[in-house]
Amino acid sequence: METELINYEKITRRIWQNLYKKSLPALTEKELDNIKSINDEISLQDVNDVYLPLVQLIRIYKKTMRDLNFSKGLFLQKITENQPFIIGISGSVAVGKSTTARLLQLLLSRTFKTSTVALVTTDGFLYPKETLSERGILDRKGFPESYDMENLISFLLAIKSGKDVSIPVYSHETYDILPEKELVKAPDILIVEGINVFQSGANKQLYINDFFDFSIYVDAKEQNIERWYLERFKTFLDLAKQNPSNYYHQFTSLPTDETLKIARDTWKKVNLVNLRDYIEPTRSRAEVILHKDKTHKIDKIYLKKY
Ligand SMILES: Nc1ncnc2c1ncn2[C@@H]1O[C@H](COP(=O)(O)OP(=O)(O)O)[C@@H](O)[C@H]1O
Numbered sequence: 391m392e393t394e395l396i397n398y399e400k401i402t403r404r405i406w407q408n409l410y411k412k413s414l415p416a417l418t419e420k421e422l423d424n425i426k427s428i429n430d431e432i433s434l435q436d437v438n439d440v441y442l443p444l445v446q447l448i449r450i451y452k453k454t455m456r457d458l459n460f461s462k463g464l465f466l467q468k469i470t471e472n473q474p475f476i477i478g479i480s481g482s483v484a485v486g487k488s489t490t491a492r493l494l495q496l497l498l499s500r501t502f503k504t505s506t507v508a509l510v511t512t513d514g515f516l517y518p519k520e521t522l523s524e525r526g527i528l529d530r531k532g533f534p535e536s537y538d539m540e541n542l543i544s545f546l547l548a549i550k551s552g553k554d555v556s557i558p559v560y561s562h563e564t565y566d567i568l569p570e571k572e573l574v575k576a577p578d579i580l581i582v583e584g585i586n587v588f589q590s591g592a593n594k595q596l597y598i599n600d601f602f603d604f605s606i607y608v609d610a611k612e613q614n615i616e617r618w619y620l621e622r623f624k625t626f627l628d629l630a631k632q633n634p635s636n637y638y639h640q641f642t643s644l645p646t647d648e649t650l651k652i653a654r655d656t657w658k659k660v661n662l663v664n665l666r667d668y669i670e671p672t673r674s675r676a677e678v679i680l681h682k683d684k685t686h687k688i689d690k691i692y693l694k695k696y
């Protein structure tokens with residue numbers, strides 16, 4: 391990986407954690423527990439060492455964006471509206487994007503006390519199961535053609551222009567888009583998390599990246615991500631046992647080795663192919679790459695130089 395990232399500054403965790411001196415932890419264990427998803431082992435140490443310096447860096451980007459917009463306004467002799475600050479988070483399926491996004495949302499709300507911080511996951515922009523089925527691409531869920539990218543771009547355009555927007559919601563439980571929508575009220579900061587956030591729309595005129603003021607790619611070795619995917623699959627099965635309407639319920643009556651084979655196959659034929667062909671190639675569009683070791687601990691940070 392390192393030879394490909396020549397335009398990044400590589401920073402070890404030890405150096406990174408000393409870039410920003412802080413006194414008190416920004417969060418309590420209880421607050422951290424509230425945002426952890428199943429299986430997470432994120433610690434206050436991670437928050438202090440990795441996420442607080444990251445928030446400080448985001449603060450710098452935010453101020454720079456505001457200054458630039460103000461200067462542009464002076465140049466154009468126009469009053470420019472304050473635009474929301476948008477952060478994109480990408481990486482493989484099961485690498486831990488949602489966990490990173492939730493933690494960042496909490497820390498940013500703490501840091502920018504008068505600002506609203508919204509979080510949106512792009513799985514809501516997947517086509518419904520019925521559409522995927524009609525197009526014969528049910529087994530391509532997560533691939534570029536399975537997303538309504540134009541709708542995602544329209545959503546970002548509306549948010550950048552300060553509007554409230556209703557968006558579709560995806561459920562891992564039903565494995566489909568839900569009938570009800572979610573209202574995103576014009577936020578000051580928006581975090582957009584998903585495997586496709588550094589990809590382009592069908593007409594290729596606009597990249598979703600064009601809307602981002604800061605961007606993060608969560609990275610790890612393929613073998614580790616596969617293990618996390620399998621562990622998450624097992625957890626989904628445990629949760630689905632008592633619930634016949636859950637998509638994963640169908641697997642709960644099968645012997646363990648059979649379910650493990652299904653999960654392994656899905657990883658190998660769907661999510662790994664997607665990672666190699668469409669997700670990892672967009673990694674260098676990120677301002678910051680957070681690299682995790684096998685225990686989910688962030689061990690290396692890459693910051694874009696140019
Ligand atoms: N920091 C972490 N420590 C321990 N487990 C984690 C951490 N981040 C994510 N995980 C686990 O890894 C799996 C994938 O994480 P998730 O956030 O669901 O990934 P994604 O949103 O990228 O698909 C989940 O089972 C989650 O609990």
Ligand SMILES: CC(C)(COP(=O)(O)O)[C@@H](O)C(=O)NCCC(=O)O
Binds near residue numbers: 513532584656660
């Ligand atoms: C819906 C998803 C594309 C979204 O990815 P995630 O939010 O987990 O990163 C993915 O979870 C998925 O369903 N992939 C298809 C193959 C599978 O069942 O894992």
